[in-house]
Amino acid sequence: MQTATTIQTPHLPQVHDARNPGMALDMDWVMRARANRSAIERRAASLPGRRSVKKDYQAAWLARAVSCIDLTTLAGDDTAGRVARLCAKARQPVRADILDALGLPDLTVGAVCVYHDMIAPAVGALEGSGIPVAAVSTGFPAGLSPFHLRVAEIEESVKAGAQEIDIVISRRKVLTGDWQGLYDEMKAFRAACGEAHVKAILATGELGTLQNVARASLVCMMAGADFIKTSTGKESVNATLPVSLVMIRAIREYHERTGYRVGYKPAGGISKAKDAAVYLSLIKEELGDRWLRPDLFRFGASSLLGDIERQLEHHVTGAYSASWRHAMG
Template identity: 65%
Template sequence: MAARNPGTDFRPDWLEAVRINTPATERRAANLTTRRSLKKNWQIAWLLNAVSCIDLTTLSGDDTENRVARLCAKARQPIAPELLEEIGVTGLTTGAVCVYPTMVAAAKRALAGTAIPVASVATGFPAGLMPLDLRLAEIRYAVDQGADEIDIVISRALALRGEWGALYDELRAMREACGPARMKAILATGELKTLQNVAKASHVAMQAGADYIKTSTGKEPVNATLPVSLTMLRTIRDYQALTGHKVGFKPAGGLKTAKDALNWEVLMFEELGRDWLAPGLFRIGASSLLGDIERQIHHNVTGRYAAAHRLAAG
């Protein structure tokens, strides 16, 4: 696990230096998907790595402790054991399980004896439109329940108005409320309008001490895209150059197929390097993705695709 990001004092001068060439960013993102061709065993290795970085998630209004227990069982054994045995892999789990605060205790019980962390959304997820004291109280509640990681949402209105100092103050208070739990800052990039805003919000979140920056809640009309992700990764690279601290990245929403997983892994490798291909610095918020990855692995082992109903669901 990477060292925590302690954050910095608010540095508005870093924001003033941000310049984003949107057409160039979009061309680079489109080109990335054609740069590497991963076949056969190499493809399977990259897909298994993607599994280890998935935050297996349930965030539904009808969540129950039984559903969370099933999800945790899938996190413990994300790929059918006979398939893993055939390719000689043991000990594979997902990167984390992510639930609402009221389900944290159930997830902790279901994952007892494993090293799989429990993440909780908080701060009025997904909109974040609650008074700050209530958002901080929700973080503290989740941590008290045993959450190892907290996925917070930023106040989009502050970003859209360019009130970066106020956004920093809110995020710094959230980081303090997280205590020992790692903080993932969800930027809701589909609602920030421009890549310039995405880059500045990324910088502010990292200055405030976010351990990961995350694209989306998964509830916006537009979630993770490659141009947005590329913009965020380059701010991570800039932040490391300025401070020496590594910050993780989590795309969420919009990743549905094994090909999507490979595209984002290639993006991570090309822009940030091998260190960011591990769950300590890379998470994927896309539970439905796991089913397609398992189908691809089944095809590699057996030569045929399994019907979806034959693969265990979370």
């Protein structure tokens, strides 16, 4: 097994495990992928009611959720000051008195995710923290810019200091069944990332069927994706439990066949602490404890952190506080 690359940030998967190198496109495997919607929806619907943790266990799960958050700002009016405030929150995601009471004074988030122009301010604000900067790329969120510009955008973001690149796939390749085209595209994006690890955003709300989600997940992993991610957060439908179940099972099958672990990132629409706990329980049941770490699991969120902080304060003090007491910056 490979141990580590030159990047030593512990939140990155290649530090702990051999990085997924990808494989030749196996069309037989891809076309055998199926998704039983009714069974998947029944399984997903049962999760919130069957899985509940309380007291110290709940606090522990919520603290783990904090460590797996990609704290994100992807707004047209982002400024260096806003990013600096977000990075300060990433360094200390929960008030110091609460962290001290929990015995977790060094808790941080998994990463900070920004547009390309905000990479430099984020890198500067996070220097020495061990928190990686993630950049959305390849014509995010639609992915419709010329291919050579999408590749160049990745290269520029890596050069600027991003250690993670969240790319968007061409949805039309999935919708038209152009699996070879999707594989070649993803392989080129992975190559452009170099040592930076790459999250493939499937934009599942725009792929039409759960079967397409399953097949796109496999193709992206075969092409070398380090993570597969549900959404940009800009679609009308973002992360859902049925979609997550399909993607997680594709990850499990890929690991069973190849021995390589690929990470998972649900993004968009996850804003409550109780939702985070449900996703963590799904990961634990389907993939096991190894995936419950920031090098293999992330939430794409920002408002989620505020609700988790309120729940942790309630655990420590016995009282709920107003949301303004837990501002992002």
